[in-house]
Amino acid sequence: MRGVSRTSFAGLRDQLPEALAESSQASPARGRSAAGETGTRPAAGKSTPPAAGTTAATGRGGTRTGAGGRTAAGRSRSRAKAAGSASRTAAGPAATVGDELFAVLRLLDSEHALRRALSDPSKPAEEKGAIVVALLHGKVGPVTEELVAAIVRSRWASSADMTDAVEQLAVEAFAFAAQEDHQLDDLEDELFRFSRVVAGEPELRVALTDPVLPADHKRDLLNALLENKVTPVALRLITEMSLHPRGRPLVVSLDMCTRIVAQRRQRLIAVVRTVSGLTAEQRRRLAAALAGIYGHEVYVNVVLDPTVIGGMTIQVGDELIDASVVTRLAAVRRKLAG
Numbered sequence: 001m002r003g004v005s006r007t008s009f010a011g012l013r014d015q016l017p018e019a020l021a022e023s024s025q026a027s028p029a030r031g032r033s034a035a036g037e038t039g040t041r042p043a044a045g046k047s048t049p050p051a052a053g054t055t056a057a058t059g060r061g062g063t064r065t066g067a068g069g070r071t072a073a074g075r076s077r078s079r080a081k082a083a084g085s086a087s088r089t090a091a092g093p094a095a096t097v098g099d100e101l102f103a104v105l106r107l108l109d110s111e112h113a114l115r116r117a118l119s120d121p122s123k124p125a126e127e128k129g130a131i132v133v134a135l136l137h138g139k140v141g142p143v144t145e146e147l148v149a150a151i152v153r154s155r156w157a158s159s160a161d162m163t164d165a166v167e168q169l170a171v172e173a174f175a176f177a178a179q180e181d182h183q184l185d186d187l188e189d190e191l192f193r194f195s196r197v198v199a200g201e202p203e204l205r206v207a208l209t210d211p212v213l214p215a216d217h218k219r220d221l222l223n224a225l226l227e228n229k230v231t232p233v234a235l236r237l238i239t240e241m242s243l244h245p246r247g248r249p250l251v252v253s254l255d256m257c258t259r260i261v262a263q264r265r266q267r268l269i270a271v272v273r274t275v276s277g278l279t280a281e282q283r284r285r286l287a288a289a290l291a292g293i294y295g296h297e298v299y300v301n302v303v304l305d306p307t308v309i310g311g312m313t314i315q316v317g318d319e320l321i322d323a324s325v326v327t328r329l330a331a332v333r334r335k336l337a338g
Contacts, residue, residue: 009165012150016172019143020094093143094177095233100144101170102240104136108163109246118152119159128152167246171237171257175264178233188261190234192269192301194226195254208242209250215243267297273305273324274312290316 108115118128129149136145147169156162178187198205208218219239226235241253262269270290272278278286283300290298294316305313310325 009168012147012154012165012169013172015150016147016169017176019146020097020173020176022143092177092180093141094173094180095236096141097143097147098170098173098177098236100140101147101166101173102244104140104144104148105163105166105170106244108166109244115159115163119156119162121155125153168256168260170240171260172264174233174237175261178231178261179264181231181233183231183233184261184265186231187234187237188258188265188269188299189301190230191237191254191258191261194230194234194238195251195258196303198254199251205250209245218242262299265297265299267299268294268316270298270300271303271315272300272312273303273308273315275304275306275308275310277304278302286314290314 108118117123118131120128129152132149132152133145136148140148148166151162151165151169154162154165156165175184175187178184198208207213207221222235222239222242226238230238237257238254241257242250245253258269268290270287272286278300283302287298287300290300298316308324308326311323311328313324313327314321
């Protein structure tokens, strides 16, 4: 996201914890979700009003966007239920909001006219917010409705930036859920480690990203690999990124989730590549040294990489600190060649 888009998203991100806290105090047992009953299979979503059999009539109810974008409420509700099936046990208001935001994201990704209308900078902000309220009211909870309305009322550099904001806010909601369960450290570590597994296992990567393979097959594979081995939120996010790649490699999507979780803790991620690993004390000292350089806490993720030979490389965002033997030897060769 660029320019004013970043500013808009920062405000939305700051709004999320307060909205979730108010929702928890007002109705901690609320289970309604556009993604079905959180933590259940799709069948449980039948309790979401109105019943699935009436969605087609709702979709044809005459609500259209100012630019001719049809809301397609019936299709959006069925997509939302399919999304909810991936969330088996990640419960609570924050996880419900995350599920609902992902369901809204799939609607916007599939309905091009609606997406263009809601991101059109020439349309009044309140008009776009009213479209969202008419589309979502009664189908998602009040927090999700409020957040999506705030998103479309903001100014974005492009429609893709707007939908990226919905996606990233959904990940933020799940990070908040993990934080409430005191599992934020685990979530960050599990997302990072699984992204490394995917990067290093081509067959697994193909099994999770091949568009020909059915979604249920991918979901079952992830459950067999990860259920009861990672936190529920980690499984939910990994499943979402695998089933709905949005044109990105899976590793890139998982890294995006990891970055958002790290930012929730106001920490940077340092990816350290070394041939032999680091002891707990070495990790602690390295994290402290990097925190001194960057001005706040740094989380150290260690990747074993035999190509390093000796020493290590440290990647923090776009910055690479290379202290490997390979690089030093290459520098010597360049000097000799010169």
